[in-house]
Amino acid sequence: xxxxxLKFCNEFWVMTCQMAPWLLFGFLIAGLLSVxxxxxxxxxxxxxxxxxxxxxxxxxxxxLPLCSCGVIxxxxxxxxxxxxxxxxxxxxxxxxxxxxxxxxxxxxMLGWVFAIFKPVFAFITGIIGGMLIEKFGExxxxxxxxxxEHCCEGTDAAAECACDDDESTPExxxxxxxxxxxxxxxxxxxxxxxxxxxxxxxxxxxxTVISMAVPDNYAADTIGKSWLAMPLMxxxxxPLYVCSTASVPIxxxxxxxxxxxxxxxxxxxxxxxxxxAAVSAMWQVLGRRSTMIYLAVLxxxxxxxxxxxxxxxxxIGAAAMPSCHMDxxxxxxxxLSAVTILALIxxxxxRxxxxxxxxxxxxxxxxxxxxxIRISGxxxxxxxxxxxxxxxxxxxxxxxxxxLVTGRAVIKLKxxxxxxxxxRETLKSIGFSCDKE
Numbered sequence: 058x059x060x061x062x063l064k065f066c067n068e069f070w071v072m073t074c075q076m077a078p079w080l081l082f083g084f085l086i087a088g089l090l091s092v093x094x095x096x097x098x099x100x101x102x103x104x105x106x107x108x109x110x111x112x113x114x115x116x117x118x119x120x121l122p123l124c125s126c127g128v129i130x131x132x133x134x135x136x137x138x139x140x141x142x143x144x145x146x147x148x149x150x151x152x153x154x155x156x157x158x159x160x161x162x163x164x165x166m167l168g169w170v171f172a173i174f175k176p177v178f179a180f181i182t183g184i185i186g187g188m189l190i191e192k193f194g195e196x197x198x199x200x201x202x203x204x205x206e207h208c209c210e211g212t213d214a215a216a217e218c219a220c221d222d223d224e225s226t227p228e229x230x231x232x233x234x235x236x237x238x239x240x241x242x243x244x245x246x247x248x249x250x251x252x253x254x255x256x257x258x259x260x261x262x263x264x265t266v267i268s269m270a271v272p273d274n275y276a277a278d279t280i281g282k283s284w285l286a287m288p289l290m291x292x293x294x295x296p297l298y299v300c301s302t303a304s305v306p307i308x309x310x311x312x313x314x315x316x317x318x319x320x321x322x323x324x325x326x327x328x329x330x331x332x333x334a335a336v337s338a339m340w341q342v343l344g345r346r347s348t349m350i351y352l353a354v355l356x357x358x359x360x361x362x363x364x365x366x367x368x369x370x371x372x373i374g375a376a377a378m379p380s381c382h383m384d385x386x387x388x389x390x391x392x393l394s395a396v397t398i399l400a401l402i403x404x405x406x407x408r409x410x411x412x413x414x415x416x417x418x419x420x421x422x423x424x425x426x427x428x429x430i431r432i433s434g435x436x437x438x439x440x441x442x443x444x445x446x447x448x449x450x451x452x453x454x455x456x457x458x459x460x461l462v463t464g465r466a467v468i469k470l471k472x473x474x475x476x477x478x479x480x481r482e483t484l485k486s487i488g489f490s491c492d493k494e
Contacts, residue, residue: 065269069265071387072264072268078390078391079165080398081394081397081398083162085242085245087245088242088245090121091241091249092240110140115183118152118179119151119176120157120160121156122157122249123439128149128152129440130440130442130487131439133443133488135148141191142194144187145190146347147186149343149351150330150355151180151182155179158249162305167308170370171325185358186351189350190347194344250405251408251438252436252437252438252439256300257300260299260305263307264307267307286317286319287323287364288360290323295355296331299328300329304329308325317367320363323363326355327359330355331355336352341485341486341488412462413460413462428468430466430468430481430491431464431494432466432484435461444487445459448468448483450483453479454476
């Protein structure tokens, strides 16, 4: 038993050392991107209809580090603020498949072929899906609002509404070097890392379990070279919740056990881009027909991408094979990076629990002028911020406090009116459901 635990810890440590330097660099670049890709910038370039706007949306979505759940409220907000249906669909498809942090980790663990294939196919599928959604999607899904009608802009309540309180997308230009550095490091190493900390840890643990439990070449002897491998990876990936970065070590472990690179690529595309909760929320935001188009595009394109990758690797040979080996003796830089990333993950999880306990202590009993609801579908700070903005936009709401761990929200009211139906409909419009406690 002791030997098993030691071997498990060693496998986990080696894998973390392999990923950590690239993760840290990726979070840094992601922080810089959040400075330049502000919400106003994205809205400006996604506001029109047509192919040009769809291409822009797919291109902007590729480097942004947003998960399949976090991208939904962002897309819903873009639609409400005038973004075209096709552009919103392209953004929704391309964004969760990859990101700058995922690109660097993919390069470190799977090599340059995978690192190039992932963003290229995210871009291509975004364009294809966006064009199909614009042509065949629901005409009345998520109608655009006039800017002055959005939330409480232009009213005396704007200061209380906190419409621009999501630190990941600053509305006001950051003028000083100090402001840019603070936002870069805060978003990259606090906000973003906090959003994926648990998913990343689970991904590393899952990859370690696969590496330990599955015999070498087991998949190669069973389904590794069969045509069933890719549909199987797709069926596993579509309902699973795993971020684009956390999916990489799992894919590396699968390849080491004999799964074909093409089948692993199918998992890397479908796993981060979809999950059961996100599909349900998407159904409300984009409509049934658009959601079916979204799933069909991802399914077909991921299978084609997998087949193409296996074909290219068989033609090019060893030079294109994924370099998913694990250095059993990582260098000092890898070790220091691993210690740093594990400390940051631990700090993020502890910080989230501290906020949760503070919320419980502060809100043990709701006051008569408060409405208490439980929101389903919150997975990250982007979801939390979007839900709070939506609640604050409802007439009669004075403040809203939301616990990310449980989804419990305590809403302070200005009047004694029953605003729950309005709150429920507003949250539904951005992909969340809620129940009154």
